[in-house]
Every structure is written in structure tokens, then in C-alpha cells.
Amino acid sequence: MLDRRLFLANASLGLAGMVAGCKDPAVPLSIGAAAPALPLPDFYAEIEYRTFRYFRDTVNPLNGLVPERWPSPSAGSIAAVGCALTIWPIAVARGWIKRDLARDLTLATLRFFDSAPQGDDAEGMSGNRGFFYRMLDMKTGTRRGKAEISSVDHALLNMGMLFAAGWWTGDTPEEQEIRRLGVDIADRAEWLWMQNGGTAIARAWRPESGFGKEGVEGYGNGMAAVLLSLGSGRHPAEDGAWEAWCAPYVRYWRGEGETRHLAYGPLTGHQHSHMWIDFRGIRDTVMRGAGFDYHENSRRATYANRAYCISNPMKWDGYSADLWGIAESEGPGAFSLPFKGEKRTFYGYGPRGPLDQPGERDDGTIAATAALGSLPFASEIVIPAARALTAVPGLYREYGLLGGYNRSFRYTDQKVTTGNVSADNGWMARDYLALGQASVIIQAGNYRDEFVWKVMRKSPVLRRGLQRAGFTGGWLK
Template sequence: MAFAAILPCIATKRPAPASMKPASFPLPPDLVDEQVMLLAVQRAAFDYFMEQVNPANGLVRDKDKHGWPASIAAVGLALTSYGVGVERGWLARDDAVERTLATLRFFAGSEQGDSPAATGHKGFYYHFLDMDNGRRAWNCELSSIDTALLIAGVLAAAAYFNGAGKDELEIRALADFLYRRVDWQWMRARCQLLRHGWKPETGFLRKCWRGYDEALILYVLALGSPTFPVERASYDAWTDSFEWKSVYGIDYLYAGSLFIHQMSHAWLDLHGIQDDFMRAHALDYFENSRRATLVQQRYALDNPLGFPGYGEHCWGISASDGPGPATQQSHGVRRCFRDYAGRGAPYGIDDGTLAPWAVAAALPFAPEIVLPALAQQHDIFHARSTVFVTKQGPRWVSPYRFGINDGPVLLMLDNHLHDFPWRLMRGNTYLRDGLVKAGFAGEWLAEQ
């Protein structure tokens, strides 16, 4: 994630208010600095989707490495980012319409079927697709969660492009077609829980979405489907598998990787609304993500494995790239380093690799600890990526940027500054229906 030279070195003094928007009057110096910093971070994240796209079909590269395939999750984030780009003045609306139409037309017209060379099956799509022809890459799985992230972006595009012109009408028609085509019931495969995926060679993957994870958006979309919805029992089976923990005196619904507490929130405004699980704990998922963010900082302060550099402003463990696989001496300790892995804290993989992008994406939840961390880690944002490992000698920094890192940063910062993606999606009937069917109630869901 190249936050490069446009990010100034500043010392943030206090968090920006969640409702802060660009103003026409002078702001106090500390708020000016914060706004400059956050807009720079946003713009750099947005640029990923401008640079790593095939304009002919809308596919977005998983990471900025030559020859790398597209990620359908990155496409969903890109579709949402185009509206943000228009709103912030970074992209002309006509250009955003053109990009969006190319993407939706490709997915609507691409091959669906059980052929190993197809693009998708039953309305789902393969995790990775060839950037040029859009066919399955790397013999990967038909992915339930990545399809959900794609469809979230499809629905965001439909919500944003609400004009009466023929192109924007086509966007909404294609988006509705793509959502209605997904056979969520089929992905259960005679189970209550949704499966991780399917392969034409071997059938359904053994793993199901069990335990608190990024699948909240998946279950909400599956419940809200007007064509192939899953039953409420599927959602209840998922929440029945949750683990409630107390860590550092903080009680919360546990998941170790920080991205889990962010990904669904990029589209779902979970302020003040509760399902049965959260209602029983007098909490909501937004506050839960705040607590998970605080736990991450506390873990870095505790630093049980003794990594150099961890501390108040140096934290953030998530699924990320890494310097491995390798075993090296680090400050007199022999350490095993991973490559891309699902790191987590306080339980899970910790090899000294931190993901400042995940800190940035936590901004809406805990600005009072995120803003100082972003200011302190400006040197990382000047590098090619916001993933690094604290080890002996010069620290390793990933040479790559990833669409699934830049996307949540862009959207979560915009939610914090402008409430834009959340406001857009609060008006989506399908998401509202899915939330209500999952048992959510309160605040904005009660509004007609």
C-alpha cells in the first residue's frame, strides 16, 4: 500500500470527530494536519484501483505483481471505491460509470457452469481470475466469502448510480441480476452453515463458516436474497459457534486477526443495532470492534514474545504478507517467519509482522489510538507497503500492495470522515432485509 511521499510527517494531537468533513473555513492546525494525513492515505489507497485494473473487463489484480491474477474481493472493493472517488473529486462520474459497466457486463456475461475453466457457477465466482480472459486461475475454489464481497460492491454500485440515464439504469439492472443469480442455498450443501467454497474436481470444501469471522456480510446477503435465501437457522448456527473472551480485562466477541473486525463493517453500519447474540451481551458489533482494536494495542504493549518495536503506537496484527517462509536469528532469538498468513492477537500467529493498513482501517472504532499510530508510522506509509516485520537489522517491508488491504482502508476512512459508504448501504433493501432476518433491530433499522 504505497502511501508514498504525499503523506506528511506530523504529530497528531487529538482525534478528528467522526462527522468531520472538508470545510470552507480555517481549521485548527491539529485538525488540518489530521485531515491532510487521512485524505492522503485515502487517495493513495484509491489509486490502487485506478492502477491495477483491466479496463476492458473491470478485473482488479489481487496484488501489484506482474502476471498476478485478479481477486474478486478486490473487484467488489473497487466497485465501491468508484463512488468514493467521484464524491471526493478524484474520478469523473462518467468514467466511474464506464468502469462499473465494464465490470458488471463481464460478470453477467462470463461463463457459468461446472467446467474447471469457467468464471463461476451457481452465481458464485472463483476466488482468483485471469486478468485478461476472466477464467479461473490457479485451480482455486469457487469462494463464498469472496463472492459476498464482490456482491457487496455490486450492490454499492447500484445504490450509488441512481440516475435516470440508460447507463445507470443498466448498472442497476445488472447488479440486481447478479445478486439474484447467487444460489446461497446450494452453498450450504445439506448443512446449516455456509461452506467456504466448492471445486469442480472435488466438490464442496470441508470447512464451513464457523466461529466469528468476516462472514457476517456473507450471512446477511444470503438471508436477504429474494431468490435463494438461507434460513434464519443458518445464521443462528453461525452465532452459536462464537467465542466470548475476556482479555486484558476487556470482554468481547473474539477473533484474532484485526481485519475480521473490519471487513463486513466496510459496507454494514453496525452502530447501535443488535442481533440476539449481541443483545444478550448488551453490545453491538461496532463496539465489539472497538474493544478488539484496544486489545490489539494492549497486546503490543504487553509484547509477550519480546519483539523489538512493539508499543503504544506500533501495533496491528492481521492477515498479511510476511518475510517468510524463513527461520532467522532476531535479537538473539531464533524466529520462524511466515509469508502470507492469518496472523492474530492475542492468540494466533505472531511472528513480529505488523500490518499498519489494518490499523488505518480501524479508525472509526478507536480514533484516539489509531490517529497517533498513523502519525508515528508515517515512515512505513512512505514505503511500498504497509506491512513490516520488526527484526534484527533493517526491517523487512513487503514490496507489494494488495487490493484487499487498500480497499478497507479507503472505505473505513470514508465512513469515519463522511459516513458515505455506510449511508449508501443503509438504503439498500436487500441488506436491510438480511439484517432484519438475522434478528438485528435498533436505531437506523427502525427508521422507515
């Protein structure tokens, strides 16, 4: 059981008034050179701590599983587990949790996955061929419903395991076991099987239907999966996986000059792999030709996401220079309703992104944590956004920022199951989303002192994957 007395007491944070305005012509849309890193204001530490409590209070300490969302009933997300394995050491360093408790949580997690049942059966299994189902029952740890094996989610789990193996460097038997299991479990994934006879990594597999048609290719949230597949010490993918990933890039380029970047609508696609991989100064063949790295690409994408919200072509309420961040998020639900003289479509949980970008979908919903996940890329615009988002009435609560809000959805006569609707402030999500929560904490750790990046730069698995993908320069020298 977790001893709540081990944690710091929660401090209150006064909420300022709403930031108004949808389009500010005085705000420049140009990017320019990266701004010097700014010191984080005091209020940001409170955001981090509140957000950490999501993981502290929802984890099953017996197996390390973390729910995909809360307070709605939810299965455990393996991607969230990978994040939790990364967050426990951050919490130790910040004084939020004692080292021995973080160690015990980490070891319980790795021991569970070490012995979790694997096989072709559709029921009673936690995974197959070294991979784990995306969603697992919080108590039994076996497949939940018809959940698929997702190579992308599995990669985030493995990233957390490899980080744990690199951070827990003590000589005690417990820390030695963490190091052994962290690498060993990650190396069990049969990435050649996941290539399914081709070059691209398959995105999903189910026992009922086999591999899905979609591969992990084209810019987005799958970079970590391809790089881990190439770096595996036991079952690596064949050559060509990274080339297959890059092949569709021609359809992803947007902008000119200083705004040119590989676009992907949901902002989270520019963040998830970057939580563990320091792309600063290292480039593959494509980015050597482009003249900048993937870290700079995410900076430009962050600015593009904000610029879209400032221009606000669909005239939604609530978008502004400080209230922005369109990504995968919770939403009001499936509705087709009148808005400012037009029929508009709203959505529930799912990906969102600026129009004219891959993955485009804009229904007026802001993903509350999305901007904060870009802190290492563009702190000069993220810190003001964090201040504004925490000032939105009802959005910033016990565990930080809720999973989304929509100022335009003021339809109090509609039956909404995903949150609450106010005639004044619109729709507000009921749930917190684990991956959004994690991006706030992990990216703040990277921004403060490269907390995760400096450990992962030493990972043999990651280094092999980057080198096989053709990355050179920077810390890879």
C-alpha cells in the same frame, strides 16, 4: 483506456523520524467510552489519495478486474472488485476521478460479470451457480489455477455490486443498467446450494473436490456472507445460517467488563463486513444479551490488538503504542531463525493475530494498513498510528502503505523473495495488497460522512438479511 490527466497531481508528504519504543507503561490499556470523532488531519487525505491510485492504475478497464497484489504478477481478486465498485463513487465525491469515467468502469465491471461463463467444468469458467471463483485471470476473466469459489470473497463482490446499485441513482440508461445488473447478479448466487444440505454456509467449493469441510461459522470475516445469504431475493439460504454462525461464539469471548468482546486474531476480520454494514445501534440476539453492538465489538477488538502490541509478550522489535496492527498480511517467508536467544518461526503471506485469540500467530509482522481500517471504530488511536506508519522508512510509497513490515527480521544473509531486508530497519514487503488498500479508503469514507453505510442502509437485500438474522433497533426500525 484511463486518462491519467483526469486525476489530481500527486503531492509529496514529508516523512518524520521513526517512532521508537516497544512497551510504554504510561499508555492506558483501558478502553472507556467511545471518544468523539476527531477531524482528519491534512496528511490523511494524502494517504487516501495515494491508496486510491492503486485501483486507478491497476484495474483492467475492459472488465473491471483488480489484481490481488502489485507489483508482483497476480490474478484478479473478486473481493478487490467489490471494493473497487465501492471506491469509484468515493473517488467521484473526493474529486479524484470524473463521474463519467467512474460510471464507465462500473458498467464495464457489471457487464463482464453478467456475461461471464458459469458451469461445473474446472477450466474455462468464471464461476458456478451464480458464484464466482475467488481469483480470475486479469485478461480472460476465467478461473485462475485451482482457485476456489469462496463464499466470503463472493460476498464482498456482491456488497460492492449492491452498493453500486444504491449509489448510481441517475435516470440515464447507463445508470439504470447499473442498478439493474447490480441487484440481478447478486441475486443469482444459489445460497441454498452453498448450505450443502446443512445450516452453515460452506466456506469453499471446487469442481475437483466439491465442498470443503469448513463452514462460515464463528466470529470473523464471514458476517457479510451469512447476511447476504439470508437476504437474497432469489436463492436465499434456509433458516439457521445465522444461528450456525453464532453457535461457536462461546469460544471467542475474551476480556472482562469494558474489554469484553468477541475476539478474532486478524484485525481485518473485525473490518471487512463493517466496510459496507453499519452495525451501530443494531443488535442480534447475542449482542442484545451482551449489551453492546458489533461496531462496539470492533472498537474493543481494535484496542485489544493495540494493547497486545504494547505489551509485546514475544519482545519483537518495532511494536509500540503507535506502531501496531496484526492481521492477514504479507510476511518475510517461512524461516526458523534465532532471535534474542530463542528459535523463532517467521511466515509468508497469511493470517496473523495476538496470541490467545482465535487465529493467533505472531511473528513480529505488522500489517501496515490494518490499523487504518479501524478508523471508524477508534480514530483517537488510529490517527496517531497512521502518522507513525507513514514515517517508517520505505513503508509509505507511491500507492500508500506496503503490505507489511517486520523490524525484527534483519537477517540479511537469508534469501527472501517477498521484499527487502535491511540490517537497520528489518524486512519490508515488496507488494501492496488490494484488500488492505481498500479498507483504508472505504473506512475513511465511512468515518468522514458515512459514505458507504448510508447507501447500504437502504439496500433491501441487506435489510432482509439482517432482519432474518434477528437484528433489531437503530436504523432497521
